[in-house]
Amino acid sequence: MxxxxxxxxxxxxxxxxxxxxxxxxxxxxxxxxxxxxxxxxxxxxxxxxxxxxxxxxxxxxxxxxxxxxxxxxxxxxxxxxRVGSSLNQNFTTLPHLVPMLSLDNSYNADDLTDFDRKAREGAKGEILAYCVEPKFDGASISLVYENDQLVRALTRGDGVAGEEITQNIRQIRSIPLSAPFSSLGIEQIEIRGEIILSKQAFDAYNQKLIEKGESPLANPRNAAAGSLRMKDPKEVAERNLDGFFYHISHVQSTSGQLAFDTHAAALDLLWKMGFRSPQKEKKVFADIEGVIAFCAQYEAQRDDLPYEIDGMVVKVNQLALQDRLGMTSHHPRWAIAFKFKARQATTVLRQV
The missing domain is CATH 1.10.287.610 (Helix hairpin bin)
Incomplete structure (x- = not known):
């Protein structure tokens, strides 16, 4: 070669x-x-x-x-x-392989401490750890790869089914069109992630709109979400979207076994397979005090990051314990989102 x-x-x-x-x-x-x-x-x-x-x-x-x-x-x-020559005529609704549930929210240290108490009660004395990562402020999607090839991309939709946006997702260059999952015996895999627009890409695209006499976009999150349903894939490519992938929701393998047993290992695997994952940003803690301090650290530096985040996600690291803790109809019991405080701004009233 x-x-x-x-x-x-x-x-x-x-x-x-x-x-x-x-x-x-x-x-x-x-x-x-x-x-x-x-x-x-x-x-x-x-x-x-x-x-x-x-x-x-x-x-x-x-x-x-x-x-x-x-x-x-x-x-x-x-x-x-990547760049298609035809327009998207419509967006078909298709089911996710596994439902995309929401996350329960926390807003302070007491909420996280309560989450820790419930998780340890469910673990019944088994030692657990927490994997903590940024909560990207974008548009949620799921990807399905079969025989190493990207075959389907869906929006979150109602959590049970989403709109098929594969052609638009193919325009995002940080998302691999193929990945060597078969080297691990994986025949089919469903991956969850967030489509975002970096602060730099958002500012650059807005500047282009202003120069053309068009209205700028409101914020990176809305820009990312709106991009996914654009009719022309070439316009999607012009927005320089990015994708971060943080969860493997389904695996079908020849051995019937997973190639990882912790959430942190899953993030490492996604990075190894060619995906942007919070592999470098994540941190594993044995106690909730470390989790709380890490969340506070990230909140203090959120404005210095190249992308928007609106909180942190705390997950029980061991997959076996995740299975034991289970789900409600709304959210997994093994994960919680720590939401940052809303940014403060002052409005000046100039005239009544």
């Missing part, structure tokens, strides 16, 4: 700076697709660009040209297949 530097050299050969497309074989196309997917992951997920935008475009244009010459070599997860 050709490495990045070899591809950069190869794609700059030939008259007029372009390589001869006829010399490439199908295995070369697969190699170039893999190189581009690697750089998409490093740039959009890890925020580490290893090549310049111009070099990426050079490789991308070569791949697009080869695929146009040999359409039989185009794969569904090729980087060129």
């Amino acid at each position: 050709l490495a990045t530097q070899e591809w950069l050299e190869k794609t700059s050969e030939g008259p007029s700076g372009q390589p001869s497309l006829g010399e490439f074989l199908e295995k070369d196309v697969e190699s170039l697709q893999a190189v581009l997917r690697f750089h998409e992951f490093r740039y959009y997920v890890e925020n580490q660009a290893l090549i310049s935008d111009g070099q990426y475009d050079q490789l991308y244009k070569t791949l697009a040209a080869i695929e146009a010459l040999h359409p039989q070599w185009v794969r569904a997860d090729s980087p060129t297949q």
Whole structure:
């Protein structure tokens, strides 16, 4: 397989700076697709660009040209297949594999202490730990992968069923079109996450709207939610949306067993598979005092983060204990959201 530097050299050969497309074989196309997917992951997920935008475009244009010459070599997860050419005519409602429940809310340390008491009572003396992560302020979605390929993306909807928005989700470059789940014996997996617009992307997009004489968007959360139901996938791509994924709700594997036994391990697995997860932001605590201090720390620095969060999510870390604690009809008993205080603002009355 050709490495990045070899591809950069190869794609700059030939008259007029372009390589001869006829010399490439199908295995070369697969190699170039893999190189581009690697750089998409490093740039959009890890925020580490290893090549310049111009070099990426050079490789991308070569791949697009080869695929146009040999359409039989185009794969569904090729980087060129993100942007669709057709409009979304409607959004079909489909059921989630597992219902998307809400979270119970807490607003102070006493609420978290009460949650801890109930969780320990349900654990019946078994040692438990808590995994704590940011609560992203965006639009909730679920993804389904089968045989390593992204096959379906749904909005949260009513929690039981959501609108199918797969074509729009394919425009978000931090979301992999394929992931090597089969290496773990996973045939089908459902993943939950949040679509967000970073503060920087939100400001940049609003500036474009203002320059065109259009009204700016109200806030990043509404912008993200509205983007998911846009008719034209190309417009979705222009908004530079991002996705964070924080829960594996369903796994069907050849062994019948999970490849992880804690929530923290699930976040690590998602990161390893190419997803942005709060793998770096999460922290595991053995007691609720540590949880409370961590939540306070994040609330104090929320304005310094590159994305909007409106709280923290506290989850019992052990999956076996999650199963034992179970659910209500509204929320899991093993998780709770710690909501930050609303930002204070002053309104000036200029005229009555």
